[in-house]
Amino acid sequence: MSLRPSTSHWGAFSAAVDADGRVRVAPHPEDPSPSPLLGNLADTLRHPTRVAAPAIRRGWLERGPGPDPARGHEEFVEVGWDEALDLLAGEFRRVRDEHGNQAIFGGSYGWASAGRFHHAQSQLHRFLNAFGGFTSARNTYSNGTSTVVLPHIVGGSTEVLRNGSSWPTIVENTDLLVAFGGVPEKNVFVTPGGVTRHHTPGFLAQLGERGVEVALISPLRADVPATVKPRWYPIRPATDTALMLALAHTLATEGLHDREFLDRYCAGYDEFERYLLGVDDGVPKDAEWAAAITELPAADIVALARRMAAARTFVTVTWSLQRIEHGEQPVWAGIALAAMLGQIGLPGGGFGHGYGSMGDSGDIGPDFRVPYLSQGVNPVEEFIPVARIADMLLNPGTRYDYNGTVRTYPDIRLVHWAGGNPFHHHQDLNRLREAFSRPDTVVVHEPYWTATARHADFVLPSTVSLEREDFGAGRRDTHLIAMHQAAEPFAQARDDYAILAGLAARLGIEERFTEGRSPRAWLEQLYESWRKPLRDKGIDVPSFVDFWAAGEFRLPSENADRTLFADFRRDPLKHRLPTPSGKIEITSRRVHAFGYDDCPGHPAWLEPTEWLGGARAARFPLQLIANQPHTRLHSQLDGGAVSQAGKVAGREAIRLHPDDARQRGITDGEVVRVFNDRGSCLAGAVVTADLRPGVVQLPTGAWFDPVGSLCLHGNPNVLTADLPSSRLSQGCTGQHVLVEIERYGGTPPAVTVGRPPRIVRR
Numbered sequence: 045m046s047l048r049p050s051t052s053h054w055g056a057f058s059a060a061v062d063a064d065g066r067v068r069v070a071p072h073p074e075d076p077s078p079s080p081l082l083g084n085l086a087d088t089l090r091h092p093t094r095v096a097a098p099a100i101r102r103g104w105l106e107r108g109p110g111p112d113p114a115r116g117h118e119e120f121v122e123v124g125w126d127e128a129l130d131l132l133a134g135e136f137r138r139v140r141d142e143h144g145n146q147a148i149f150g151g152s153y154g155w156a157s158a159g160r161f162h163h164a165q166s167q168l169h170r171f172l173n174a175f176g177g178f179t180s181a182r183n184t185y186s187n188g189t190s191t192v193v194l195p196h197i198v199g200g201s202t203e204v205l206r207n208g209s210s211w212p213t214i215v216e217n218t219d220l221l222v223a224f225g226g227v228p229e230k231n232v233f234v235t236p237g238g239v240t241r242h243h244t245p246g247f248l249a250q251l252g253e254r255g256v257e258v259a260l261i262s263p264l265r266a267d268v269p270a271t272v273k274p275r276w277y278p279i280r281p282a283t284d285t286a287l288m289l290a291l292a293h294t295l296a297t298e299g300l301h302d303r304e305f306l307d308r309y310c311a312g313y314d315e316f317e318r319y320l321l322g323v324d325d326g327v328p329k330d331a332e333w334a335a336a337i338t339e340l341p342a343a344d345i346v347a348l349a350r351r352m353a354a355a356r357t358f359v360t361v362t363w364s365l366q367r368i369e370h371g372e373q374p375v376w377a378g379i380a381l382a383a384m385l386g387q388i389g390l391p392g393g394g395f396g397h398g399y400g401s402m403g404d405s406g407d408i409g410p411d412f413r414v415p416y417l418s419q420g421v422n423p424v425e426e427f428i429p430v431a432r433i434a435d436m437l438l439n440p441g442t443r444y445d446y447n448g449t450v451r452t453y454p455d456i457r458l459v460h461w462a463g464g465n466p467f468h469h470h471q472d473l474n475r476l477r478e479a480f481s482r483p484d485t486v487v488v489h490e491p492y493w494t495a496t497a498r499h500a501d502f503v504l505p506s507t508v509s510l511e512r513e514d515f516g517a518g519r520r521d522t523h524l525i526a527m528h529q530a531a532e533p534f535a536q537a538r539d540d541y542a543i544l545a546g547l548a549a550r551l552g553i554e555e556r557f558t559e560g561r562s563p564r565a566w567l568e569q570l571y572e573s574w575r576k577p578l579r580d581k582g583i584d585v586p587s588f589v590d591f592w593a594a595g596e597f598r599l600p601s602e603n604a605d606r607t608l609f610a611d612f613r614r615d616p617l618k619h620r621l622p623t624p625s626g627k628i629e630i631t632s633r634r635v636h637a638f639g640y641d642d643c644p645g646h647p648a649w650l651e652p653t654e655w656l657g658g659a660r661a662a663r664f665p666l667q668l669i670a671n672q673p674h675t676r677l678h679s680q681l682d683g684g685a686v687s688q689a690g691k692v693a694g695r696e697a698i699r700l701h702p703d704d705a706r707q708r709g710i711t712d713g714e715v716v717r718v719f720n721d722r723g724s725c726l727a728g729a730v731v732t733a734d735l736r737p738g739v740v741q742l743p744t745g746a747w748f749d750p751v752g753s754l755c756l757h758g759n760p761n762v763l764t765a766d767l768p769s770s771r772l773s774q775g776c777t778g779q780h781v782l783v784e785i786e787r788y789g790g791t792p793p794a795v796t797v798g799r800p801p802r803i804v805r806r
């Protein structure tokens with residue numbers, strides 16, 4: 045078979061599928077740094093865990109809808125598409141008539157696959173809107189805390205999260221990169237929607253080649269690319285804010301701060317300075333104070349502050365730092381620190397967020413809107429901050445704070461998920477299992493038997509992108525890629541669109557949902573209506589037929605010379621920020637007025653529960669970093685070759701320091717049990733001095749394989765706390781958790797998630 049063009053969240057490629065379903069993959073010819081994750085595609089198209097036919101949980105089939113602790117523990121019964129969709133349509137009608145549309149939760153968070161038309165979440169939202177609406181979810185697990193706090197500080201989140209300074213301005217102008225969370229190369233191959241030319245790995249290499257000084261502030265040595273020789277500050281996790289405050293304190297007390305910049309461009313510095321100096325609480329946030337919290341030497345902190353003031357300094361904070369309790373603080377303190385240096389808006393200076401978190405942060409591709417499917421309008425206003433899913437399901441009617449408002453959790457009867465894996469992404473999975481027993485009905489569309497599919501009542505098999513036609517491009521992508529079909533749909537799998545169209549037909553809303561179009565007709569329609577205004581502007585875009593035949597269209601490119609807040613610096617009146625003061629709010633009166641003890645009006649050190657300096661560490665003395673996996677995207681294609689090659693003793697690899705291993709009699713390569721009072725998991729030990737003692741690292745995404753409260757495979761979310769970042773943002777805090785580890789000894793039970801669950805055929 046010939047190579048067909050396609051794209052994925054980790055890069056564009058072409059693929060040929062042989063008769064056995066093995067996929068041969070060639071990276072896009074213009075990609076300077078193709079992602080290693082492409083290697084997960086070869087043998088997962090026909091993986092044994094593909095869902096072959098619609099399946100219904102036996103208990104639901106026999107007893108009908110209702111809360112059921114058996115959900116997630118029972119066998120499935122394979123049924124035909126007509127039976128599945130007829131039953132489901134009946135249930136949709138029942139829930140709407142008895143409880144109203146807001147009893148349907150359709151947040152459906154998740155990355156699904158690249159491709160603009162078959163984007164699972166957009167399809168589901170469009171369908172649910174046509175049906176009268178649903179309770180939705182706001183923000184992301186990625187940067188849901190920043191999205192809420194940034195508008196209070198700089199008037200919005202888009203500039204910082206999407207239009208940050210470009211890498212070329214950094215490698216050319218920055219003397220000193222102070223990288224909180226580092227700039228991990230493993231993450232930059234990924235951009236939602238796709239990426240054709242991976243520029244960012246090249247920029248990271250240039251940091252080393254050009255000799256930019258890098259201060260790596262991270263518990264993990266691997267958080268900078270191998271070519272960079274950083275000065276490593278192995279900080280105690282969750283204490284970055286204390287370090288930032290001490291750096292700021294040194295600047296303030298040594299007169300190294302830029303008073304003029306603070307007066308002209310910032311609001312509320314004086315209150316912040318009072319806090320730094322300890323005027324009201326008697327605690328100066330000086331280097332000695334921070335040394336006790338961060339376990340970095342005070343002299344190093346003072347020296348770093350002086351160096352920062354003397355150089356063109358870029359302060360970056362990875363998104364991981366806000367995925368913890370009080371995650372607002374390192375973001376806010378990072379901005380305050382950069383503001384005191386007075387270099388915000390200057391090339392190579394200032395602040396950045398998400399460098400080394402995502403491929404498009406600092407990328408030079410165009411910021412170009414590509415065709416997309418309209419989701420319609422949701423008549424239901426009810427929503428939750430996305431990471432509050434378990435709280436909502438467990439506590440209907442309960443009140444909670446969110447960004448200055450008090451909200452009430454709705455009573456959810458039907459959960460519909462397409463394109464996400466909450467039993468990967470959510471915290472405290474044993475609690476989530478309980479939460480998932482509460483609704484009347486859970487519907488999941490999945491190509492694979494993920495843990496989420498296993499916790500559903502209706503499992504509807506969907507196609508993967510190689511089995512359908514689409515087009516795709518990511519943020520700052522250089523190409524729109526025509527995604528040609530490369531294989532027939534597996535077994536009875538259908539496109540999410542076709543599944544929902546079938547349901548829509550049974551609910552009398554087919555015309556509204558499909559507008560009478562086939563997928564190909566939709567692609568043509570979306571493309572042509574995108575092309576027309578561009579052509580009117582004189583941009584030469586080929587017709588759909590020509591685009592499809594060529595397999596791609598190179599998007600008009602943009603200037604690589606981008607510095608965050610350069611306009612604001614040039615003219616702070618004309619380009620005033622949309623904050624109440626029009627300036628950068630180092631102190632926010634609005635946030636202060638909310639009166640939250642866990643997010644006061646200016647950056648502050650607030651002790652979390654999951655940290656090595658707190659009481660809980662006496663019981664669970666190791667800080668586990670649950671970061672993004674370098675061998676896959678989240679939980680996707682965990683059965684793929686690259687992901688499997690990273691496993692140790694058949695489990696996810698956990699990295700720990702030789703001292704910690706020795707104390708516990710753990711040797712490299714053996715199975716360990718990682719535990720706390722929420723649950724436990726097995727993992728394969730990798731002993732390495734590349735992390736700080738007391739810190740262990742177990743990435744997310746090993747497919748959850750529960751036996752009681754134990755996960756056999758090594759999913760860290762069986763351990764994490766389901767706590768919000770704060771009452772302000774209610775964001776995800778999955779990055780950190782305190783644990784203890786012991787040798788497993790004996791022969792551990794085999795991992796079972798590589799096979800489908802128990803299914804009976806009728």
Ligand SMILES: Nc1nc2c(c(=O)[nH]1)N[C@H]1C(S)=C(S)[C@@H](COP(=O)(O)OP(=O)(O)OC[C@H]3O[C@@H](n4cnc5c(=O)[nH]c(N)nc54)[C@H](O)[C@@H]3O)O[C@H]1N2
Nearest residue numbers: 154155156157185186463464465469489670678679680778
């Ligand atoms: N402890 C801890 N937890 C975390 C994080 C952390 O740092 N620590 N990080 C969080 C972050 S940043 C994120 S973004 C989340 C990610 O969480 P998710 O986005 O939920 O994770 P994915 O594994 O990408 O799940 C996507 C699912 O969609 C399915 N899929 C793919 N294509 C299609 C399709 O066409 N149709 C349908 N119906 N399904 C499809 C895939 O098989 C997969 O199961 O995890 C979060 N969880």
Ligand SMILES: Nc1nc2c(c(=O)[nH]1)N[C@H]1C(S)=C(S)[C@@H](COP(=O)(O)OP(=O)(O)OC[C@H]3O[C@@H](n4cnc5c(=O)[nH]c(N)nc54)[C@H](O)[C@@H]3O)O[C@H]1N2
Nearest residue numbers: 186225231261262264281282362363364401671672677678
């Ligand atoms: N290969 C791959 N790339 C990905 C993804 C993936 O699943 N796989 N997921 C993508 C997604 S959805 C997102 S949102 C981004 C996430 O981007 P991030 O959230 O930034 O990524 P992480 O790898 O979770 O964390 C980055 C680093 O922060 C460091 N860190 C953790 N805690 C602390 C701390 O307390 N202090 C300091 N100083 N450092 C700390 C860790 O050592 C970690 O390696 O990644 C994207 N890129």
Ligand SMILES: [Mo]
Nearest residue numbers: 184185186187
């Ligand atoms: Mo994310």
